Amino acid sequence: MAGRIPREFIDDMIARSDIVEVIDSRVRLKKAGRNYQACCPFHNEKSPSFTVSQDKQFYHCFGCGAHGNVISFLMEYDRLEFPEAIEELANYHSIEVPREENSAPAPTAQQKQQIQDDYELMEKAAKFFAQQLKIHGEKDKAVNYLKGRGLSGDIVKAFGIGYAPSEWDGMLRAFGTNPQAQQQLLDLKLITENDNRRRFDFFRDRIMFPIRDKRGRVVGFGGRVLEDGGPKYLNSPETRIFHKGHELYGFYQAKQAHRNLARVMIVEGYMDVVALAQFGIDYAVASLGTATTAEHIQMLFRATNEIICCYDGDRAGREAAWRALENALPYLKDGVEMKFLFLPDGEDPDTLVRQIGKDAFEAKLQNESMPLSRFFFENLLQRHHVSSTEGKAALKAQAMPLIEQIVGDNQRAILTSDLSAHMGEHHRHKLERDIAKANSHGNVKKVDMSTLNKSTMSPVRMMLRLLLDSPALAKQCASADPAFLAETNIAGISLLNEVFAFCKNHPQANTAQVLEEFRHHPQSSHLAKLLNTDFAEQYPVKVFQDSFTRLLDWHLKSRMSELMSISRLRNLTSEEKQEFNLLVKEQK
Template sequence: MAGRIPRDFIDDLIARSDIVDIVDSRVKLKKAGKNYQACCPFHNEKSPSFTVSQDKQFYHCFGCGAHGNVISFLIEYDRLEFPEAVEELARFHGVDVPREKGSAPPVSAEKRQQREDDYALMEKVAQFFAHQLKNHPDAARPIDYLKQRGLSGEVVKRFGVGFAPPEWDGALAAFGRSPELQQQLLDLKIITQNDKGRRFDFFRDRIMFPIRDRRGRVIGFGGRVINADDGPKYLNSPETRIFHKGHELYGLYQARQAHRALARVLIVEGYMDVVALAQFGIDYAVASLGTSTTPEHIQLLLRSTSQVVCCYDGDRAGRDAAWRALENALPYLKDGVELKFLFLPDGEDPDTLVRQIGKEAFEQKIDAESIPVSRFLFENLLGRHHVGSEEGKAALIAEAQALIDQVSGDNQRQLLEERLFKLTGQDSYRLDLQRDMAKANSATNKIQAPAKQKPAGKSQLTPVRIMLRLLLEQPELAAQCAEVQPQLLDVNLVPGLELLGEVHSYCAEHSQKNSAQVLEHFRSHRDFAVLNKLLSSDAFSVHDAIGELFAQSRQQVYRDSFAKLVERQLHSRMEELLARSRLGKLSDEEKQELKVLLSAQS
């Protein structure tokens, strides 16, 4: 597994980048005073409310609230994970992404170029298949087949569906013009070779479904026969240096492009199921690539959605596939996510069923008939163990508990244990005892641990909020005001003070950083959302109360705000000493301290 990307590299990458260039390459911007504007790419609007600040290297939409730096934009717009967004930005600048010690060896420039060449060739092959669907002399046959399956030209184009011609050397003749290119085609399994060394197309006379990764790059193909007697129903690309079927899902790229936030994802078994469902407006379906749902598939999906519905045939094979999916998913079932199972009637698959009953009825079936993981788990176990005997009951408890212990979510695990106790008629004393012990431990931890700091409030212009906003706007203030040291104040004095101390210390040590770099440094911080929202709120307006303060000397406002915090701490200390003095428990030093504080107040 690759190691972490060094923070210094990310900071340098952001410093090299101009967010205007990155955004403008995807959303056409227009100059508007000091900033740039466009209609927001993240929601539908007629007048532009999406603003990009070149000074702050920050974007903000006053309509939907989307905001962030250049990496945040790539994550949201290109539907990328954080490491992929960094890689995309590095590719834009033509630099390599380093990894910290203990990571996999860095990819050489030669291998990186080979990979880029592979992606480029696979894209050309996908375009070749799409072209053949329209222009091959025998194109009427695959077109008629797709029409019979109820697919429109629009959905065929959206998924890049094509046709592998029946000739032995269609792709080979088009792309294998040199020995080097033929070897690349062979490595990518576009062509194959027999024992006698003869080379020919791997896919022939099939409907072709390009498989795209999360970044939209073609990495493999699935081919479906047109006539049922012409070999296996589906033929998938074998594993290659860019295609690993256990880590990819067909249709996930298209689903993420269709939905900024996926409310749920439906896992089905075939390419045609995904495309047919999309044809009817159910554009959140994905398919595993000729393999069962793997742990990698589950992790990939739960990074994109909070609800996964596995849709299988109701026969024995379908239920066995569902059980394997459940076993693979249990370690990743954290609180807040749902895993459900939908079993279709005999002889039906999502493709045929959605054409019979339509989108609304199909989605009603998902809502009404999907089985939650708890029910499917115990129904399956009860079918294998005879709980009428003590031995069978013990076997069920042992197998169930081993599965339940894998669940990562505390609440989900507790609910499954409760279900197990009820099903097996166990004395609930042990479960109650476990809960009482957990509560006691939790209460003890709360007493011993310092109070958790709440993020800074958002409705009032508190000194902490003003200072945080000033630091985010002008990080060099921390170095310019050396006498200001919020990290020395009691973090329990006011909400947000601990965060202020951390931001101030970082800015003091890195006064050359800009707003976007400071924000990026705190991306993994528990209060990152607070900083992000604070910087984005009216980020490009000087007409709010903060803007009026900023019109003054920023250094003076920063110092004055800190002075208010110091005054508040002194007052808090005085109140504490007065309260203790009423009990007669002050030391001589504390009495002297109280005297000084009282004289300062008079």
């Protein structure tokens, strides 16, 4: 596997790229003042709310909230992974993507050709299995099985379903014509080798399901046994082009069927995906004999805003659902939804859709799917009994670290409120929330229009916004370093410190590069929100320094109040008295 892409190269790609030019090649933009506008490509709208700033190299939709830099746009619009988006930009500029030396080296021309040959061989293997379903002497056995499962010829063809012959060397004879070809078959696990160095087909006498990646390339196979004996399903092992945790069976077909996927349903088996598609429910996918991974969730939320996990209602099904929920939490932004539908004992999507039909099945999805919040607490409340103080403490200790992973502010707040309700602290939570909200607004004051800073932003938010607009400010205002306040409890001070430090070390960076640096930061969404509102400041240096002075003043007053409260409970120590006297002098 190729090594990591150097951070310097990523920054260079952002600096070289004009976001207006890149987006305009995919979505027609129109000039609107200093910015550009279009109807948002990420949701349906009649009037344009999608704005692109050439100055900041940043886009934002005021309708759905989509935002980011040029890399984010390519990932969302072209459905690319992060490295693929970098490669797309590099190709645009006709530049080779470098890889870090302390990591695995970038693939050579020979290795790239090898990968291309692998994809071609896997496609040939898929066609071979499909042909065997038509011409092999035992084809009737396979065809009758498929008919018995209620599959039509059209759906079999659409998914490229085939048959692996029962002979030991069907694949080997067809493609293993020389030692090099046999080695490639071994590498791709189309054939295998025993301890005696005897080589034979990996898949034999099985219904074959080609597994395609999101680009439509065959990367592996799933084989379903026809008769009792051996594992029911046999999947391709990991190879240089196949990684189970990154692929979903049926995802390529679902994307082909829908330009914009309204929802995706995760099921457990290949046959479930195919049967549902035959009944017109062509948005189902299946993991490949493994749990639904974080990579699966991330890939699906790039394609849709709604995921429904449809599992068996037994213990194994619920455990699989819980693992999927845990993996999904870091990707739950506001505007996306995850639900769970647990089927009755003995039923799976394949059998159920045949019994009740498409409309009733989709009605069940709509009316009986359990929201993530409900499944989350149902599961935890089975483990912890909130009738006791200890049970409540255990519930909170397990729930809060999970809730805090959620990136969507609204979703995180709702689950936190639900947790307080389950613990009998709903009114207390509401009171604390209202107090925090009131404090964030501060006292209503008459606005002095002659002041330099006309914004009602808090000092921390103001300093962050100014740094995003002009990273060079950190070097210009080196004395206003928020690191002096690192040990305080001022909200947002930790993020401000990190952004300030980066900008101070990279004064030539632009807004897009700062956002890229903090792409995976737990509070990255706060930075994006700061850029969502119109803002202009005529005297940024003065306002930045004034905001820092306000923070220092807040801290000093807060510490004075704290020491005064302590003095009411006990005598201050000599060190505390000395500190208090110094604070009083500072306030004069």
